[in-house]
Amino acid sequence: KQSQIQDDLESWVDRYREDASKGKCAAYIPALAKANPEQLGICVIGQDGSKAVAGNWETAFTLQSISKVISFIAACIHHGISYVLQRVDVEPTGDAFDSMIRLELHKPGRPFNPMINAGAITVSSLLEGDSTEDKFDSLTSLIESMTGRQHQINEEVYKSEWKTAHRNRALAHYLTATGFLGCPAEEALEVYIRQCSIEVTTEDIAMIGLVLAHDGYHPLRQQQLFSKEIARLTKALMVTCGMYNASGNFAAFVGVPAKSGVSGGIMAAVPPRGRKGETPFGDGCGIGVYGPAIDQYGNSVAGTALLGQIAGAWDLSIY
Numbered sequence: 001k002q003s004q005i006q007d008d009l010e011s012w013v014d015r016y017r018e019d020a021s022k023g024k025c026a027a028y029i030p031a032l033a034k035a036n037p038e039q040l041g042i043c044v045i046g047q048d049g050s051k052a053v054a055g056n057w058e059t060a061f062t063l064q065s066i067s068k069v070i071s072f073i074a075a076c077i078h079h080g081i082s083y084v085l086q087r088v089d090v091e092p093t094g095d096a097f098d099s100m101i102r103l104e105l106h107k108p109g110r111p112f113n114p115m116i117n118a119g120a121i122t123v124s125s126l127l128e129g130d131s132t133e134d135k136f137d138s139l140t141s142l143i144e145s146m147t148g149r150q151h152q153i154n155e156e157v158y159k160s161e162w163k164t165a166h167r168n169r170a171l172a173h174y175l176t177a178t179g180f181l182g183c184p185a186e187e188a189l190e191v192y193i194r195q196c197s198i199e200v201t202t203e204d205i206a207m208i209g210l211v212l213a214h215d216g217y218h219p220l221r222q223q224q225l226f227s228k229e230i231a232r233l234t235k236a237l238m239v240t241c242g243m244y245n246a247s248g249n250f251a252a253f254v255g256v257p258a259k260s261g262v263s264g265g266i267m268a269a270v271p272p273r274g275r276k277g278e279t280p281f282g283d284g285c286g287i288g289v290y291g292p293a294i295d296q297y298g299n300s301v302a303g304t305a306l307l308g309q310i311a312g313a314w315d316l317s318i319y
């Protein structure tokens with residue numbers, strides 16, 4: 001049965017790899033444009049640690065916006081949910097992830113949600129610690145508690161984004177003017193861009209998805225890493241805002257809480273569906289996908305198509 005799952009994944013990866021030609025690697029962060037757009041890889045990890053992989057699943061890539069999920073969790077662990085929600089709302093926008101228009105339209109300018117850049121920079125400013133290093137460390141230790149290994153940043157991607165972060169810099173300074181940041185603008189920006197540059201593989205993000213699928217409980221370490229309330233709020237945000245302004249389509253046609261990043265990663269958390277044995281991974285799983293060619297919304301084209309196929313075949317939709 002395990003080998004059937006593996007064979008299916010291999011053949012779907014071969015089929016959907018072709019969809020990459022409908023997208024392009026992100027180029028507004030110049031270092032990301034160097035990725036080979038034809039890559040597609042996947043890793044699925046079940047509640048008992050069983051793992052199915054296919055394609056370029058071992059390729060390292062940067063977290064980018066997937067890091068917004070983890071920083072939100074870390075800020076909620078540190079301050080409590082209600083404090084964080086005073087600084088950032090939980091409402092989807094239908095705007096691009098880097099949009100700034102609503103900040104001024106809706107006074108006093110609380111960012112609409114933590115998955116758009118304005119909200120994510122705000123969340124990064126609230127991480128535990130008095131310096132950029134401490135804030136960044138508090139985030140990486142949460143990531144490492146889930147993936148079980150140490151992570152470095154990709155210096156080239158970090159420098160490339162730092163030099164070209166004009167919109168994010170504008171957002172951070174605007175948020176300082178309106179009083180929503182918990183630390184100086186340039187510090188918040190540095191933490192945010194560093195967290196976006198953390199290197200992972202599909203296996204790492206599948207592990208993070210697995211913990212979220214189990215409401216903050218790490219089934220392999222047998223440890224509750226954060227509360228059920230934080231996990232549920234985070235998954236609700238993934239469903240409504242995780243794929244940016246394509247979240248509605250993703251909910252309709254894939255139907256699992258997920259978060260994408262412009263480097264082409266998608267992290268999905270598939271909760272247990274009470275169908276153990278009937279379909280693969282019926283008792284929940286985490287899925288990590290990597291396919292660097294992205295669409296106009298910033299989501300992996302081949303990765304989204306692959307997830308749609310798997311969700312259909314394995315009956316993964318939560319709806």
Ligand code: GLN
Binds near residue numbers: 066260262298
């Ligand atoms: N670092 C990227 C940015 O801020 C992350 C965006 C993304 O993955 N959508 O623009």
